[in-house]
Amino acid sequence: MGRRGFLAVIGCFLVAAFVTPAAAQQPRGPVVTPNVQVTTDITPGRIHTEPQMLVHPDDPNILVIPEVEFNSSTCQVQVSLDRGRTWAKSPANAMPPGYKACVRPNFGSFFAAKFGVDGTLYLAGTAGLNASSTGPNDPFVARSKDLGRTWDYTIVRKAEERDFPKPDGTSVRDVERFGYVRMAVHPTDPQRVYVGFRRQGGFLPTSQASERATVAVSTDGGATFGPLTDVLESSFPLTDVKGSDQPGIAVAKDGTIYTFTKERPPAATTAGPTQAGLPTPPGPANACRAASTSPAAQPWVPTPVPATPPTVGQPGAGSRMFMSTSTDDGKTWKAKTIETSGVICGPCLTTPEAAIDAKTGDLYVVFEQSDTGPPNPRDDRNIWFMRSTDGGETFSRRIQLNDDIDPNRRPNYDQFFPGISIAPNGRIDVAWWDFRTDALYNPGGNGNTTRRDQTCFDIFYTSSSDGGATFARNSRISDRSMNQFEGFAMNPAYDARGPIGVASTDEEAFVTWNDSRNGTVDLPTEDAYFAKVIHDEPKAGGGDGPTIKTSSLLLGLAIGLVLAGLAVATVAGNSRRT
Numbered sequence: 001m002g003r004r005g006f007l008a009v010i011g012c013f014l015v016a017a018f019v020t021p022a023a024a025q026q027p028r029g030p031v032v033t034p035n036v037q038v039t040t041d042i043t044p045g046r047i048h049t050e051p052q053m054l055v056h057p058d059d060p061n062i063l064v065i066p067e068v069e070f071n072s073s074t075c076q077v078q079v080s081l082d083r084g085r086t087w088a089k090s091p092a093n094a095m096p097p098g099y100k101a102c103v104r105p106n107f108g109s110f111f112a113a114k115f116g117v118d119g120t121l122y123l124a125g126t127a128g129l130n131a132s133s134t135g136p137n138d139p140f141v142a143r144s145k146d147l148g149r150t151w152d153y154t155i156v157r158k159a160e161e162r163d164f165p166k167p168d169g170t171s172v173r174d175v176e177r178f179g180y181v182r183m184a185v186h187p188t189d190p191q192r193v194y195v196g197f198r199r200q201g202g203f204l205p206t207s208q209a210s211e212r213a214t215v216a217v218s219t220d221g222g223a224t225f226g227p228l229t230d231v232l233e234s235s236f237p238l239t240d241v242k243g244s245d246q247p248g249i250a251v252a253k254d255g256t257i258y259t260f261t262k263e264r265p266p267a268a269t270t271a272g273p274t275q276a277g278l279p280t281p282p283g284p285a286n287a288c289r290a291a292s293t294s295p296a297a298q299p300w301v302p303t304p305v306p307a308t309p310p311t312v313g314q315p316g317a318g319s320r321m322f323m324s325t326s327t328d329d330g331k332t333w334k335a336k337t338i339e340t341s342g343v344i345c346g347p348c349l350t351t352p353e354a355a356i357d358a359k360t361g362d363l364y365v366v367f368e369q370s371d372t373g374p375p376n377p378r379d380d381r382n383i384w385f386m387r388s389t390d391g392g393e394t395f396s397r398r399i400q401l402n403d404d405i406d407p408n409r410r411p412n413y414d415q416f417f418p419g420i421s422i423a424p425n426g427r428i429d430v431a432w433w434d435f436r437t438d439a440l441y442n443p444g445g446n447g448n449t450t451r452r453d454q455t456c457f458d459i460f461y462t463s464s465s466d467g468g469a470t471f472a473r474n475s476r477i478s479d480r481s482m483n484q485f486e487g488f489a490m491n492p493a494y495d496a497r498g499p500i501g502v503a504s505t506d507e508e509a510f511v512t513w514n515d516s517r518n519g520t521v522d523l524p525t526e527d528a529y530f531a532k533v534i535h536d537e538p539k540a541g542g543g544d545g546p547t548i549k550t551s552s553l554l555l556g557l558a559i560g561l562v563l564a565g566l567a568v569a570t571v572a573g574n575s576r577r578t
Contacts, residue, residue, distance in 0.1 A: 030463070030472075030509075031534040035479045038065055038078045038087045038512065038528040047071050047488050051078075051512040051528040052113040053421075053501030054121075060505045064147060065512050066094075066113035066123055067528045070488070070496065073101035073131045075111065075123055077148035084510060084532055090148030096140050096155065099127035104137050104179060109246060109351065109498040112183035118190035120145055122222060124183045126197070127155070136202045139178045141195055143222045156195060156216050156225045164201050164209035165238040174201035174209050180246030180351070187253050187358055193218040194257060194330070196247035197228065206243060206264075213247040213261045217330035226331070231259050231324035235335035244322070250354035252361060256327050258392060260352035260365050263320040265344060288441055288456035288483040319343060321352060321367070323392055338395050339386065342369050345377035353499055355420045355428075362467055363388040366401070366418040366430055372411055379450045380411030383418045383432050387468040401462050403474045404436040413438065414451055415460070416490075417497055423504035427465050427535070431500040431511045433490065434460040434474075437481050456481045457490055459500060459513050461533060477531050480517050487516020487526045494524075509533040 039048045047070035056062035065078040065087070075094040080087045095102050103110045103125045112124040121144045128137040136159035142151045159178070163171040178197040186192035194217050201209030214228040232241050243264035250258045321339040326332060342350065352367040365386045372379045384398040402415045418432040435454040442455060459477040464470060484490035489497040501512040512530045519525030 030475060032461075032475055032477055032479075033084075033532050033534065035477075035515075036084065036087070036530045037515075037518075038530050039067070039069075039076075040089070041069065041527070043071070045071065045523050045525060047496070047514075047526050048076075048528045049488060049496050049514045049526055050109065050111045050498040051501050051514060052111070053419075053503040053510050053512045053530075054113060054115050055503045055505060055510065056119060057115050057117055058119055062147070063503070063510060064113075064115070064121065065501065065528055065530065066111075066121075066148075067512075067514075068103050068111050068125075070103070073103060073128075075102040075125055075142070077121070077123075077144075078528065079147050083508075084530055087530070092149055092151060094123045094125075094142040094144075094148070094151050096127045096138075096142070096153045099129060099138075101128040101131040101137075102140075104128050104131065104177075110179055110181055111498070112181045112195070114183050114185045114193075116185045116190045116193065116221070117188060120190065120221065121147060122183065122185065122193060124181050124195045126178045126181065134177070134203060136175045136177055137179075139181070139195070139197050139216075139228070141183075141193065141218070141222050141225070152223075154218075154222055154225060156197075157228050159202065164204070165212075165242075166208060167210065167242045169239045172201075172204060172209055174204045176200075177202035182246050182249050184249035184251045184257075186251050186255065187356075189255070191219055191221050192251070192255070192329070193222045193225075194249050194251060195225065196231075196249050196259060198244070198246045199228065210238070210243045211245070211264055213244040213259065213324075215247055215249065215257070215259060215326075215330055215333075217257070219329060226329070229330055229333065231261065231326075231333045232322060232335045234333055235324070236322075241320075241322070246351050247324070248352040248354045248365070250356045250363065252356055252363075252391070253358070254327075255329070256325055256391070257330060258354060258356075258363060259324045259333075260338075260354050260367075261322045261324065262342075262350045262352060262367070263322065288481040288486075321365075325392060338392075339398065341371070341398065343371065343373040343377055345370065345374075348377060351417070351499070353418060353420050355422045357422050357426050357467070358424065359426055360389070360467065361391065363392055364420060364422070364428060364468060365395075366420045368416050368418060368432070376411070376450065379414070381414045381416055383415045383430070385430070385468060385471075389467075396468075399468075399471075401430055401471055401474075402432070402434065402436075402460065403462075404434070411450055414454060417499045419500035419502040421502040421504040421509065423506050423509070425506040426467065427463055427504065427506070427509075428468055428471075429461070429463050429502050429504045429509040429533070430471075431459055431461040431477060431502050431509075431513075433497065433500065433513075434458055436460075437476070440481070455485070456483060458482065459511065461509070461511060463509065463533075463535075475533065477511050477533070478513070478515065478529070479531070482516045483519075483521075484516070485521045485524070486519035487514070487524050489514050489516070489526065491516075491524060507534065507536045509535070 051067035077090040159176040180198035200211040216225040247259035319342040324335040416433040515529040
């Protein structure tokens with residue numbers, strides 16, 4: 001090979017070294033972006049809560065976060081047109097005409113939102129003539145074709161006076177009240193919309209009027225809805241399932257509706273052992289820190305539990321998870337028990353969230369649950385996952401998703417209310433509330449890590465790329481720990497928490513939550529925050545192969561040619577000197 005040929009080879013190697021495509025580089029784990037405050041409201045004591053995370057079905061650059069400002073009881077929509085870099089509030093709030101509240105106070109999910117396959121945005125809530133936590137309300141669905149600029153409304157049902165089953169098999173008369181809202185849309189049919197509510201008495205306590213999970217179906221794009229149907233009543237006598245929580249809803253391509261509901265036992269008349277009160281909160285501060293001697297917040301008063309708990313899995317034990325299915329647009333339902341590992345916990349709300357892989361049809365369920373029995377059934381909540389690969393005929397055993405397992409802590413830290421989403425490529429994304437970072441501020445945990453001893457929490461996340469057979473190590477999503485006494489979601493005086501908002505594309509998982517970092521103990525405050533987990537950089541033009549930006553290619557060629565030219569000049573100079 002001559003000198004010129006040798007130099008040309010060197011130049012080619014240098015060019016190749018600078019334009020190696022991303023696919024040839026070492027793989028890296030997911031990257032969590034810095035947190036972004038979505039809501040811009042500056043009202044003192046604001047409560048932006050239960051944000052839902054949605055990706056537009058036609059354009060992954062368009063992200064939508066519907067959320068509720070609880071002080072004014074208004075349902076709002078925040079929109080991003082650049083994949084979450086910037087956000088703006090849509091001009092019109094979703095408030096049904098004639099009502100003064102789009103949601104009513106509830107512990108658990110009191111608000112839901114979904115995109116239809118045709119790009120219609122749906123919101124579901126419970127409208128009231130006031131914002132009282134008691135009395136009747138009317139479930140509604142709002143729909144928008146223009147990202148929340150304008151809305152149309154459908155009242156799913158007007159609250160009526162009716163008979164409610166009592167735990168002893170008799171009935172009692174009360175007016176209806178709805179809450180614990182969930183929603184789903186058909187994956188291919190834009191005409192089918194599904195909404196679920198927990199129906200209970202408007203004035204009587206749940207010990208007298210049992211709660212029931214109900215679902216209504218629309219076959220005309222949300223313009224009208226069929227009756228609200230009890231998803232358990234046809235399979236389980238009312239004297240067997242004495243109460244049930246909200247129905248987490250998922251819909252298969254063939255139109256099969258799946259709901260997942262946790263049994264809810266009635267409040268006991270015989271008090272069991274009580275738990276100690278919650279700790280005094282930290283003093284007014286804009287940081288998370290261990291409990292101090294500041295004035296106490298409203299203490300947590302445990303609901304009495306039976307002195308002798310029923311046998312796990314037996315009627316009234318409060319341990320069962322039910323799956324109900326309907327193949328006729330919600331007209332009839334068939335229910336069965338799919339999980340019985342839970343322990344009785346009268347005040348606990350272990351609401352399942354469900355999702356279906358669009359390609360495989362696999363069915364996934366996530367939920368929080370404690371394995372600690374009375375008198376401490378609220379301690380050591382964990383996040384659990386189950387899957388079915390045969391349309392719900394059978395389910396895998398539950399597996400724990402939070403990886404903060406510490407055998408030296410009995411009980412360990414708490415995790416709450418997971419949200420789940422499935423990417424088009426089948427990746428499973430799950431996020432939840434997590435108290436494990438409380439150890440940074442209160443490493444002793446006052447001798448343990450019960451719900452009464454924890455103060456600081458974060459948002460954590462995991463994913464699976466093999467259909468739930470294995471999950472990645474947990475990633476922290478929030479970039480600042482929050483203090484439960486400085487907000488409303490985790491504050492035991494308010495308990496306004498619900499599932500974390502999660503939505504997925506093949507390249508990214510988008511996460512939103514109500515964040516208390518801007519609050520203090522004296523003035524709790526919550527804003528909607530957002531972050532994304534980048535698994536792979538979005539590809540220009542939507543191609544499947546590795547993407548190289550033109551600017552990067554030209555830069556690499558230029559650097560390579562310059563270095564090759566320097567090498568040629570050096571050799572030429574040496575040749576002349578020789």
